[in-house]
Amino acid sequence: MGLKREISTSGILFASxxxxxxxxxxxxxxxxxxxxxxxxxxAWxxxxxxxxxxxxxxxxxxxxxPVPGGMSVxxxxxHGHSVSFLLGWISWIAFIVIIPIEVSAVIQYAAxxxxxxxxxxxxxxxxxxVAFFLTAVLLFINVTSAKIMSKTSFYITIWKILxxxxxxxxxxxxxxxFENLTIHGFAPNGLQGLFASLSIGGIILSYNGFQPGVALAGETKNPQKSIPIAIIGSxxxxxxxxxxxxxxxxLALPPESIADGWDKLSFTGEAGPFAGLAVIIGLAWFGIILYSDALISPFGSGIIFMAASARASYCMSKNGYLPKFFQNLSSNNRVPVQGLLMSFVISLLLFLFLENWKEMAAFYSAAICLCNAVIPVTLYTLRYHFPNLSRPFKIFSYKFVSMTAxxxxxxxxxxxxxxxxxxxxFVIVIGFVALGIYKVLAKEKFIFNLIGFTWLLFYMIAIGIVSYLGTYGNGIGLxxxxYDFVCIAIICLxxxxxxxxxxxxxxxxxxxxxxxxxxxxxxxxKNNTQEVA
Incomplete structure (x- = not known):
């Protein structure tokens, strides 16, 4: 038996x-x-x-x-199993990184x-x-059941939106x-600062909540309806x-907090930005509520991403990229317990190697951007060579949308x-080394599909070279x-x-x-037969 399809449209929308x-x-x-x-x-x-x-x-x-953990499939x-493994490995790690990110947010506010x-x-x-305890609570909620996970997310989401x-x-x-809108200019660091805020200012991290909707596709009652609503609606x-x-x-910032420029923005209570501002503008009572929300909002995201990471490992195991025990489901609730336990263990290790929220968020952004880059290429080639497949949801002008994405x-x-x-x-190299070791120990053959991997190998090397020669993240500025926009466009073509x-x-x-x-x-x-019975 596979994973149960028991998450409704509203459930997956609220999960996203x-x-x-x-x-x-x-x-x-x-x-x-x-x-x-x-x-x-x-920028938002x-x-x-x-x-x-x-x-x-x-x-x-x-x-x-609509398969569980579909991003790796x-x-x-x-393009074969090599590209599939890389995407599955990176998306799995990215999903897991979110768990300590959200737990760290709770602890940093509590501090x-x-x-x-x-x-x-x-x-x-x-x-x-405290991080161990909070991560263990996330594990318990997910092990209980996909349905309970969905319902828990529903009520937490109501609070998180309110x-x-x-x-x-x-x-x-x-x-x-309103003078804050013009002090030092509308875009004091120009377009470069605006674009950088998308990747390392937390915006990509904030918006990528649609990913669990993809990972949970195999457990939705009506994926053709649920997934577009969940992804685009969210x-x-x-x-x-x-x-x-x-x-x-x-508008709430005291003008003196940006007197020395936006990059030197500072105010009392900055460690909890909105809660600190609430106190400054005379809403101390609401600041207390915000500190409470700082414990609930990240915790809700942690629940969803732990579930998504376990489904990703389940799917990778079915494809032969991870040991078969990741396919084992609990007898009562049909959830991938081994995958959840592995996500729990790796999350605890990440607390040791990534020191704070900002460092974790930066790594997550890069990982998820690489995943986001592979999917449009897959869609483009699939539509180009197999245009007649019956598609429940079909985007318009696939060439333009895919290339733009x-x-x-x-x-x-x-x-x-x-x-x-x-x-x-470095993490990608570790992934392929780990895969090789697993295949040798399991005495299984892995077909690398070097031909299918050609485009992605070129892409990663080219992006790395342009990044080194560019102006972001300690690039040499050559x-x-x-001009970097043009270079990236040429690489994509x-x-x-x-x-x-x-x-x-x-x-x-x-x-x-x-x-x-x-x-x-x-x-x-099979599911319809069981429901009738």
Whole structure:
């Protein structure tokens, strides 16, 4: 038996919204303001539009193939197991990184009242104990059942939407520092600062809550309807909330807090940005509520991303990338307990190697940008070579949308900077080494599909070179701002041509596709029979 399909449309929509409104709104407005100034409002809008374009590609693929942890399956149809493994590995790590990110957000806010939990920009030993306890609670909720996870997310999401909306109303009512919009100019750091805020200012992290909707596709009752609503709907809801939150944040800032420039923005209570501002503008009672919300909002996202990480490992195991015990489901609730336990263990290790929220968020952004770049290429090649597949959700002008999504994702990856891209490359190498060791120990053969991997190998090397020569993340600055846009565009055009040329034979791809579609049909028949019985 496979995973149960028992999550409704509203359940997966609320799961996506809950995953999106996490610690990003608690810290994102502060970091985006420091990098982009008042133009941060525009950055949130640009970020939402960009992610919606990318999400359209995910929507078509995840409704065509509504399988658990589908992100690691999609690339295998056209480019083989090497690309599929890389995407599965990176997305799995990215999902897991979110767990300590959200737990760290809870602890960092709590440190305003219990300072011995977080000192010198990192957790203390007491903080690690609390982190262990909170992560264990996330594990317990997910092990209980997918249905309970969905219901828990529903109620937490109601709270998570209510508090930011109430904050927006109260802040607009109490603060009117409109001069903040023009002090030092609308975009004090120019377009470079605006674009950098998308990748390392917390905006990508904040908007990528649609990813669990893809990972949970195999457990939705009606994926053709549920997934587009969840992915696109959650982005639209959160876009409005985030843009208004950013504007409310800027208008509430005391003018003296930015007297020395937006990059030196500082005020009392900055460790908990919105709560600190609430006290400053005379809403101390609401500041207490915000500190409470800082414990609930990230925790809700942690629940969803732990579930998504376990489903990703389940799917990778079915594809032969992880040991078979990751496919074991609990006898009562049919959830991948081994995957949840592994996510729990890796999360605890990440607390030791990534010191704080900001460092974790930077790595996550790079990882998820690479995943977002691969999916549009998969969609492009699949539509180009298999145009007649029955698609429940079909995007318009797939060539334009796919290329645009690929270019946007590539720019966002580039904006993460040379330092972060180096770390991501190291994690990729570790992944392939781990896969090789597993296959040797299990005495199993792994077909590398070097031909299908050609386009992605070129893409990663080229992005790395341009990043090193660029101006972001300690690049040497040989390629000035503006010219890097052209370089990334050329890389994308070459990569897409390579992806169309170097792929699996059509016959092999078709066999793989038909097998997955047949398995999905068989599962639907089995589930319907069980419901009737």
């Amino acid at each position: 919204v809950s995953a999106t409104i996490g610690s990003g709104w608690l810290f994102g407005s502060l970091y985006a303001s420091k990098m982009a100034g008042p133009a941060a409002v525009l 809008l640009i970020g939402a539009v960009a992610i919606i374009i990318i999400a359209l590609c995910f929507s078509e693929l995840s409704t065509l193939f 999609f690339p295998a149809f056209m 305003n009242f219990v300072p011995f939990l977080f000192q010198d920009e990192r957790l203390t030993w007491s903080g690690y104990v 508090i930011p909306c109430l904050l927006i109303v109260l802040f607009f009512y109490k603060s009117h520092n 982005m639209l809801i959160c876009m409005v909330i985030y843009c208004l939150l950013q504007l409310a944040f800027i 690929f270019y946007i994702s590539s720019l966002m990856l580039f904006w993460c900077g040379w330092d972060i891209i180096c770390k991501l490359s 390629i000035p701002f503006g 070459i990569a897409i041509r390579l992806a169309l040329r170097f792929r699996l034979p059509n016959k092999k791809s078709e066999e793989f596709i038909q097998k997955v579609l047949h398995d999905l049909k068989h599962e639907r028949i």
